[in-house]
Amino acid sequence: MGRYVARRLLQGLLTLFLVMVLLHLLTTAAIQLNGNPALAFFGDRVPTAAQLQAVSERYGLGDACYNQLGNPCVGPFLDRLAAYATGDFGTDLRGREVTEIVAVAAPNTLRLFAVVGLTWLVVGMTLGSLAARYRGRAADHGIRAGSILVDAFPVFVMLLVYKFVVTVPMSTWARDTFGAESLPALLFRPSFSPDHPWATVLVPGVLLGLAGSAAFIRLVRAAQLENYNAEHVRTARSKGLGERHVTLFHIVRNSSIPVVTAIGFVFAEALAGAVVTEGLMNVYGMGGVLWSAVRDSDVSVVVGIVTLLAVVTVVVMIVVDLLYAALDPRIRFD
């Protein structure tokens, strides 16, 4: 067990390193192709070479390699690794510490994730189990058709429709009826408000969770169906155990194995969804920050946040693997 965890951690570190290399090469190439973001600082004015160099230095892009297309810029990469090792994650273009930005943005993202995760799990497990229980009947067909419909409807379209069609009349009506600070009015606010971080993140979170749960419903259904007719379930029934006991101990328990594995990729999907959601709903979160950082070519922020997200993802994957082994005794470490 210990050896397995150590090996997975080492693998995780390697993955992380590769992510950072790739990220570095991509951002470097982007700068080399699009031109130095420091130029944007001067707008229409043409800076002198010294001025440009000064601003570039401030942006951490002073190295000459950024002007040579194809140069992998190994030097700046090593500098960044060394800085990260000492806990220095750099600043954004306005001189704000990346760590400080994350400290403000991360809690909002975590809130969104909590809502998404909960929706995803509750909706997915409930509807998936129901569909499996009533396989082939109206409830099953309805749930499956619904989930495919949601799947076919991109998250950002759903959010756009929500934001521009639903929120304005709903929040106006709620504000007039219950008052500006009432819960219904906050729930349907078209954009995030840092003063009410939970209420304003709830509806977008539920929508994102619904989108994620569509595929999950079908996974839960398939996993449970496989067990409904499994021979070990028949054995359990032959022992005279009640149907509720059989469902809980032999169907839901056994189908939890593939379901847990799904947490890994649904998490990755939710991360991607969060970038879009935060961008659209103006949530000041990791996704929103990343969104604007990419737009502004803010290299330090992009690299810092993507690295952090990679760390979180790697950790989630390791936890899922451990959980998987804990749930299925046939999986053995080493």
Place this chain on the structure above:
Amino acid sequence: MTDDPTGGDRSSTEPLLEVEDLVVEFATSDGVVRAVDGLSWSVSAGETLAVVGESGSGKSVSSLAVMGLLQTPPARIVRGSVRFRGTDLLSLPRAEHRRYCGDHVAMVFQDALAALNPVYTVGFQLTEALVARTGTSRREARRRAVELLDLVRVPNAAQRVRDYPHQFSGGMRQRVMIAMALALDPQVLIADEPTTALDVTVQAQIMTLLAEIQAERQMALVLITHDLGVVASVADRVTVMYAGRAVEQAPVLDAFTRPAHPYTAALLRSVPRLEALPGEDEDAELAVIPGRPPELVALPPGCSFHPRCQRSVAGCRVDPGPALRLVAPGRRAACHLAEEQLADPPVPVAAPAPAEEVRGG
């Protein structure tokens, strides 16, 4: 060998479990299929009944119907009764039916690896029903689990109750399966191909174990198999099934020496033997039954076996097919020509020998 009237009628005692005129149909995309058609059998305490047939002959479906384990739909029990000590299980609500079976009728399944839940320890599964029913304490349950594993002679039982099914060998796993079936002290044990998934030497051990336990507890044993060797070595009576119907019912020795149904005779001829029968060519190829088992959706008219039968005459192709009738004391067969078949020279005691006795030729 002649008919032995005493060996022919051991079921003089009250039958424990009686299946009568059982009809099970399945709704399939090709229409309704009658998987079991008018099957009757009974088994008494201390007796072993073998139900023999090819795959698809309805032998497993009928046992699942007895246990209330058929998936309905697509399956449907059209008529018939399954009486345990006079109680008709089929008339009970399904949940009650299963509870009742849990207490009195247990089942051993074919593939123990699939039939045991991979995520629970063997100890948990052995006593799961006991704990769920009686609320036995963990400690008491553990003790009972060890006792059960000891009973089926799994070595080192005290340690092994903590293991998972995949950590057992095939033979040991089947022993666990048997121990689990014995957990609630059933009076009837239905074993559905209990040795098919095992290799030959282990098959013999498992059959010996089953026979011993059955004798010790005076249980009624219903052995569902397609292995005639197993039938010869342990069963008292045999029911041969073909296309959902019982075609012959007889004491095992009678059926094996002087089959009353051409299908039984054909089955016996197709068993590989170490020595040629008298008057048979040493190098003769193994006899096979020509053709293939009929599609249940499109059964031939008359006797379902007639297209493959060596004896078939014009009368065999006419509906209604032959009904199961008494053809000799203690023997029933569903064949118009049963008397002719019985008049055939007797087959020397069927070679199918228990594997432990097989010697190199």
